[in-house]
Amino acid sequence: MKRKLLSTLVIALLAMQGFANEGMWLLHLLKKINEAEMQGMGLNLTAEEIYSVNNSSLKDAVVRLNGGSCTAEVISDQGLVLTNHHCAYGAVQSLSSVDHDYLTDGFWAMSLKEELPIDGMTVGFLQYIEDVSERVLTGVTADMSEDERNAIIGQAIQEVRAEAIEKGYDADVKGMYYDNEFYLFTYKTYSDIRLVGVPPESIGKFGGDTDNWMWPRHTGDFSMLRIYADSDNNPADYSDSNVAYTPKHHLPVSLDGVKANDFTMIMGYPGSTDRYLSSYGIQEALDLYNPTVVAIRTTRLETMKKHMDADKAVRLQYAAKHAQVANYWKYFQGQSRGLKKLHVYDEKKALEDEFSAWVSKDPARTKMYGEALGLMEEYYKEHRKTVAASVYANEVGFGSDITILAWRFNGNVAASYNEETKAYNPDAIAAYRTQVDDLYKDFDLATEKDVFVALFTMWQKNLPKEQQPEIFNLINKKYKGSVQRFADKMFATSFLSSPEKLKAFLDKPSKKVADKDLAMQTMSSVISMFRTTLRNPEIGVKFDRGYRLFVDGLRKMQPNKKFYPDANSTMRLSYGKVGDYYPADAVHYDYVTTANGIVEKYDPTDPEFVVPERLIDMIKKGDYAQYADENGNLVACFISDNDITGGNSGSPVINGDGHLIGLAFDGNWEAMSGDIAFEDKLQRTISVDIRYVMFVVDKFAGAQNIIDEIDFVKTEAKPVVKTVVKAPVEVK
Numbered sequence: 001m002k003r004k005l006l007s008t009l010v011i012a013l014l015a016m017q018g019f020a021n022e023g024m025w026l027l028h029l030l031k032k033i034n035e036a037e038m039q040g041m042g043l044n045l046t047a048e049e050i051y052s053v054n055n056s057s058l059k060d061a062v063v064r065l066n067g068g069s070c071t072a073e074v075i076s077d078q079g080l081v082l083t084n085h086h087c088a089y090g091a092v093q094s095l096s097s098v099d100h101d102y103l104t105d106g107f108w109a110m111s112l113k114e115e116l117p118i119d120g121m122t123v124g125f126l127q128y129i130e131d132v133s134e135r136v137l138t139g140v141t142a143d144m145s146e147d148e149r150n151a152i153i154g155q156a157i158q159e160v161r162a163e164a165i166e167k168g169y170d171a172d173v174k175g176m177y178y179d180n181e182f183y184l185f186t187y188k189t190y191s192d193i194r195l196v197g198v199p200p201e202s203i204g205k206f207g208g209d210t211d212n213w214m215w216p217r218h219t220g221d222f223s224m225l226r227i228y229a230d231s232d233n234n235p236a237d238y239s240d241s242n243v244a245y246t247p248k249h250h251l252p253v254s255l256d257g258v259k260a261n262d263f264t265m266i267m268g269y270p271g272s273t274d275r276y277l278s279s280y281g282i283q284e285a286l287d288l289y290n291p292t293v294v295a296i297r298t299t300r301l302e303t304m305k306k307h308m309d310a311d312k313a314v315r316l317q318y319a320a321k322h323a324q325v326a327n328y329w330k331y332f333q334g335q336s337r338g339l340k341k342l343h344v345y346d347e348k349k350a351l352e353d354e355f356s357a358w359v360s361k362d363p364a365r366t367k368m369y370g371e372a373l374g375l376m377e378e379y380y381k382e383h384r385k386t387v388a389a390s391v392y393a394n395e396v397g398f399g400s401d402i403t404i405l406a407w408r409f410n411g412n413v414a415a416s417y418n419e420e421t422k423a424y425n426p427d428a429i430a431a432y433r434t435q436v437d438d439l440y441k442d443f444d445l446a447t448e449k450d451v452f453v454a455l456f457t458m459w460q461k462n463l464p465k466e467q468q469p470e471i472f473n474l475i476n477k478k479y480k481g482s483v484q485r486f487a488d489k490m491f492a493t494s495f496l497s498s499p500e501k502l503k504a505f506l507d508k509p510s511k512k513v514a515d516k517d518l519a520m521q522t523m524s525s526v527i528s529m530f531r532t533t534l535r536n537p538e539i540g541v542k543f544d545r546g547y548r549l550f551v552d553g554l555r556k557m558q559p560n561k562k563f564y565p566d567a568n569s570t571m572r573l574s575y576g577k578v579g580d581y582y583p584a585d586a587v588h589y590d591y592v593t594t595a596n597g598i599v600e601k602y603d604p605t606d607p608e609f610v611v612p613e614r615l616i617d618m619i620k621k622g623d624y625a626q627y628a629d630e631n632g633n634l635v636a637c638f639i640s641d642n643d644i645t646g647g648n649s650g651s652p653v654i655n656g657d658g659h660l661i662g663l664a665f666d667g668n669w670e671a672m673s674g675d676i677a678f679e680d681k682l683q684r685t686i687s688v689d690i691r692y693v694m695f696v697v698d699k700f701a702g703a704q705n706i707i708d709e710i711d712f713v714k715t716e717a718k719p720v721v722k723t724v725v726k727a728p729v730e731v732k
Helices: 003-015 027-035 033-042 087-097 146-166 281-308 312-341 344-359 363-369 372-395 401-412 425-432 444-460 471-478 482-493 499-508 512-516 518-531 537-557 595-603 613-621 669-675 690-700 706-707
Strands: 063-065 068-075 080-083 121-129 170-176 181-191 192-197 223-229 265-270 571-576 581-585 587-589 590-593 634-642 652-655 658-669 685-689
Touching: 027 033, 027 121, 027 571, 033 265, 080 192, 080 658, 087 192, 087 471, 146 170, 146 181, 146 537, 181 223, 265 658, 281 312, 281 344, 281 444, 312 344, 312 669, 344 363, 344 372, 344 537, 363 537, 372 444, 372 518, 372 537, 401 425, 401 444, 401 518, 425 499, 444 471, 444 482, 471 482, 471 518, 471 613, 482 518, 499 537, 512 518, 581 669, 590 595, 590 669, 595 613, 613 690, 658 669, 658 690, 685 690, 690 706
Parallel strands: none
Antiparallel strands: 063 068, 063 121, 068 080, 080 223, 121 181, 170 181, 192 223, 265 571, 265 652, 581 587, 590 634, 634 685, 652 658, 658 685
16 A cells, blocks of 8 residues: 555656656666656556557557658558658659659549559568567677677677568667667568658748758648558558558547647657767867868758759759758757757766766776776777768768769679679679669759769868878879869769660670779779778777777666667657747747748748648638637647657657657757757757648648548547535524
8 A cells, every 4th residue: 555655656746847858768668667757747558558569559550661761650540651741752752753743732642543652662660679688798798809799799689680580570689878788679561652642842841941940830741651561461562452551550640739748759760869979079079070061061052952943853853862961961050059059068078077986986897997988088089080081981972973873883783793704793784774764863964063073172172182082183183183174074974974874884884994984983982981091990999898888887877867778760769748948048939839820931932931822821711620729720830848869750749648649850959969968948849730730631632531541539628617606504
């Protein structure tokens, strides 16, 4: 009896206090670590109802898109899937043409027969998670070298994965806490995915780059897909005979909306965080990495935009590329701003000082962890010398499609060359031939040449010769240092500069021709730079060992703290609450925006803030039907203090009853340093309200067939009970 009372009291206290809702938690550990706190905040489910291996649970409705680039959720018993507009943007682009511009006009299938197959898209369902740490680390000792350790771990991981694959699963083994623990994740992957519906990009990208990472937001960032399976509901390649997938669980759609302090949880596949990053790493990011990325991407974006503005066909070809480059161009600017403003370096340094003091108080701890911070410091001291060159090799070396095409050719065809027969493998040639048209679908020669010239000229001017690939020796010697003259020659002569030339080469493949090709030489020189100038295994060992020891020691130094591993594209859950915030002195942001804000932002002279006139008319009339809130407004977006990052795009925002209330699609500008340090007072997840999504599908698109297959739930309003105060009875 006392134990039950104490548990109830703890939950009540948790519910009363404020929460710093940091954490991307592993689902199979929710029962042990998070369940009580979540229930105290408003969760009406058990951990078993969220993650179960043997029974249907919420995890069965949440999927990884294309191996984890985004997240999606199943919202009907016919395999209907909801994700962000920007997650399906490339797919919509690939299905579009000048005559059928689905990016501009949107697309809605009014029947299953009208749904469009998407090449190359996959959807993966998590089957189960297993802690395999003991097995993977068997034989590992503290005094062995990193090479010895990695060899043992690598072999064990191969065996664990092989066993899971033999059982019919896709399988990943992921290291956690800098390889102090290891977990097996198994999946069932479906590849017949079809486009069901997508709003015009004026709705799906409303606000464009201007509003990206910003709040308030009014973006209808959603798209709809469907999973198809064979007659036994199993994965199958695309076929007309496939049928709509029947899920183990799908999410009901709530029409209740959100209120301040409502419980929210987000499930999905966050890609990468650096919450354990040291003060040395933060200083390197601020001084070198971030500003270099931003400078290069600025040039790339400006060059692409010039060609996109001049030609509608090029705009369609480069829409997805431009959006991808712009997203993290703005992100790194915001991250640097946040790291400085929020004094994250100072916080990290204070933690490291505390760690150092804790280690020094015990000889055993000194022996185990005493070298950790020193190894990290030594790593960054050496690494800083090549940071800019590494960024240039990534961002410039593969910033133009001509070098990407060369890299793909090298891996798919050139690698098949047989020195004995002096010939390429004919099967490799035949397979590559089938990919050619798709490879060049989004390739414009004039655009790619200008991008190449602009970026390689930056490399030539901004970095010393010893940090440039060898191709610059040829440029300086034969082309008098002119990147433009070199590019003119390369794009005129390379067999990779057009699909016609590549097909002609594949008809008569020649290693001699490939070796002399300037695009191939450029790619090879960049790869060579990665393998020589930028490769330093000795300092990599210091990074691995230093961080592993630091994180292991940190968890022992703070035994009462709940630690979670960095995001690594595995399914996680974060939980929090809906709420406003104060980004600066005298500035307050509410927790919801309404469709009225779309009208306020509408600007027919700015492509980023134009929406169809019919939508404006509908908003002005205010006929929102069941999708209106209690005040008759249509909520567009809302914010909560959930912890997310890239890869969570499209993740379901779920209320305490397990119902879908929105789709996460962005973070906020004031907390762009959140991947490194969570800021509970500022960090917010921006989500599109599910009622706005359904309004667009129902009222704007008129897709009643989609609405009919969704399970809507709405809490009945409780009747107001009036207390009648009776006059006192006079006692005589």
